[in-house]
Amino acid sequence: MADHAAKAALFDALAECAKALANGRRAELIDVLAQGERSVEDLALEIDQTVANTSQHLQRLLRAGLVRTRRGGTRIFYELSSPLVSTLWRTMRRVAEEHVEGLEQLAAAYVGDRSGLDTMTRDELRERLRAGDVVVLDVRPSAEYSAGHIRGAFSVPIGDLRARLEDIDSGARVVAYCRGSYCVYADEAVRLLNEAGRDAARLEDGFPEWASARLPVARGV
């Protein structure tokens, strides 16, 4: 290989993509953006960082081409530049789950004990939705529901669930979902519902996986 310089430059560029994801805070940003577009301040709240720092991370993602922006009124909204980025993030998570030492412990420390929670697979939920014998709750923030949700699901942000328990048909089997397996909203929802004596389960993964599997989705309020 005479000119390794050209090869090195090419692979450096390929690695740019990995560099963009090579930070815990940016990984959190991608995870939230996989649910739909969000403003800078909003994202800063999500990842518990200053707005300035969040803005800098977002610009790094922008330079790598993983996200794009649009102005909407007084804010700037960031979103993933294509569904392929969401796929990359899910693939990376799978690899980390399978290969990164100590990940399981960290996940357990964050999500807590799930052993008492009933779960449901995507396929089972699809069947039950078709049969119509299930109430599906989207317990993510309402902005994420508007950006896209499982068709037939109702938006009940986790913070509102307790107050709205009465609105949910007490005889129905309830399935709650959120951002994915590293999100605890659906867990909280199932616990709350169980305490209230309801038959409840969480969807194993989240909305991005549902959408990526090309299952029925809807948009808007």
Add this chain to the structure above:
Amino acid sequence: MADHAAKAALFDALAECAKALANGRRAELIDVLAQGERSVEDLALEIDQTVANTSQHLQRLLRAGLVRTRRGGTRIFYELSSPLVSTLWRTMRRVAEEHVEGLEQLAAAYVGDRSGLDTMTRDELRERLRAGDVVVLDVRPSAEYSAGHIRGAFSVPIGDLRARLEDIDSGARVVAYCRGSYCVYADEAVRLLNEAGRDAARLEDGFPEWASARLPVARGV
């Protein structure tokens, strides 16, 4: 979110995986290892770096769990710890191709002008292999052929091709393949064959894509 610390730690761990790939030299290593196991010294030659530096990069990949080692005689062989890692690498390449600014130019600078080269898709090659009306040449180093190759292909490392032109049936349509679209061995092979008046094409991608699509492969000399 009361304790963001646990979430931060979890996402830092997920990002470890990206950090491992977030370097051009390590990307080159993964690209070579996607063809099969190799020794440290061998890999150092491939990526044009010192053995010490290569060893350090490999250990970083090892710590992230993306590769594993085995001792074989006097050397230590590194290999990808699962096919999932190869999938991650291919996904990252696709994202970079689609989203990283200036990548096309860098690719063109490395692989040169491919406009004069005939190409063949995986599907077409599979059909022709089944029909038996094609000669398939694996022009990678012979170690990579041994680690795994397209079933029915002959090993003709690119350096040996000129000397072995006479061995190739002059009436047959020839298809050459190598590591993938960022590898130039098959290009060189097709040019050489064309100069010799042969009907030749390169497989669009490489062996890892063939294997990942679960098409027929074989192992050994």
Add this chain to the structure above:
DNA sequence: CAGATATTCAAGGGAGTTCTTGAATAAGAC
């Protein structure tokens, strides 16, 4: 057991990353 050799370790300089702070910018609102 001694020698040979593949690999790893350790230390260091230069470059890049991450987060903080405070100021600058620029678009919408009044």
Add this chain to the structure above:
DNA sequence: GTCTTATTCAAGAACTCCCTTGAATATCTG
């Protein structure tokens, strides 16, 4: 046109990453 406010910019301290160099380690070979 001025005020408001969401976002970005700029500079700097602490830290990590990357490559080099030379030495240490550990396994095979004879």
